[in-house]
Amino acid sequence: MNILFLGDVVSESGCESVSRKIHEIRSGYHVDFTIINAENAAHGKGVTAKLYNQLIDAGADVITLGNHAFAKREILYSFQDCPCMIRPANMEPFDVGQSVFIKECGTKKIAVINLLGQIFMSRATDDPVHVCEELLKDIDADIIIVDLHAEATSEKIMFAHYFADALTAVIGTHTHVQTADERIINGCAFISDVGMCGPYDSILGRDIEEVIDRSINRINTTYLPANGPSVICGCLITVDDETNRAVEIERIQIRP
Ligand code: FE2
Numbered sequence: 447m448n449i450l451f452l453g454d455v456v457s458e459s460g461c462e463s464v465s466r467k468i469h470e471i472r473s474g475y476h477v478d479f480t481i482i483n484a485e486n487a488a489h490g491k492g493v494t495a496k497l498y499n500q501l502i503d504a505g506a507d508v509i510t511l512g513n514h515a516f517a518k519r520e521i522l523y524s525f526q527d528c529p530c531m532i533r534p535a536n537m538e539p540f541d542v543g544q545s546v547f548i549k550e551c552g553t554k555k556i557a558v559i560n561l562l563g564q565i566f567m568s569r570a571t572d573d574p575v576h577v578c579e580e581l582l583k584d585i586d587a588d589i590i591i592v593d594l595h596a597e598a599t600s601e602k603i604m605f606a607h608y609f610a611d612a613l614t615a616v617i618g619t620h621t622h623v624q625t626a627d628e629r630i631i632n633g634c635a636f637i638s639d640v641g642m643c644g645p646y647d648s649i650l651g652r653d654i655e656e657v658i659d660r661s662i663n664r665i666n667t668t669y670l671p672a673n674g675p676s677v678i679c680g681c682l683i684t685v686d687d688e689t690n691r692a693v694e695i696e697r698i699q700i701r702p
Pocket residue numbers: 485512513514595620
């Protein structure tokens with residue numbers, strides 16, 4: 447079983463690039479199941495039902511989110527129209543959407559969980575370790591993958607070691623910069639951060655001049671996604687069909 451995880455899609459241009467490239471990636475890597483984090487898909491912050499549909503139509507099985515999940519207010523009212531999308535379990539509002547998605551893929555049941563890290567993440571209402579332990583009590587699946595949307599590498603590495611026996615993969619998202627620490631921990635695939643699918647000439651997907659104006663020149667700008675072609679970042683997780691344990695994780699980075 448080959449599972450593709452694509453990192454944070456940034457802006458409509460990131461969505462376009464993913465939609466254009468995903469077929470080639472899926473067939474090239476013999477992908478059976480695809481997870482995409484889309485928390486920055488709508489103009490750099492949040493997601494809309496339209497962009498959700500675009501990514502599902504392109505071939506995603508499940509869409510995960512993060513601290514900007516509800517940045518576009520319209521998603522609060524259209525989340526129910528996005529049945530294959532999950533939002534962090536430890537973030538308010540709790541009454542919108544779900545945080546665990548389970549889908550059959552061939553003979554396997556795959557569960558995907560979305561959680562926020564607590565360190566340097568103001569939106570987290572509770573410790574992701576505690577929340578994950580509670581969620582796992584009710585999950586019946588062959589393969590369980592967590593998208594841990596978090597800032598601190600230390601928190602993500604600790605989480606992976608703590609849950610290595612219970613999970614098939616812990617994939618870090620949020621920083622938009624792909625780390626080179628992919629590894630297998632006791633049959634659990636792990637990477638601190640999978641990186642982004644967004645404008646390559648940018649600061650984490652954001653317009654370079656706009657960030658410099660705001661940060662150095664102290665000009666009160668508004669968030670502006672960068673233009674130009676996107677980098678595609680992700681990873682491929684290979685799961686043993688007999689044991690349901692991860693045997694390999696490979697970084698994917700396609701620069702424009
Ligand atoms: Fe984020």
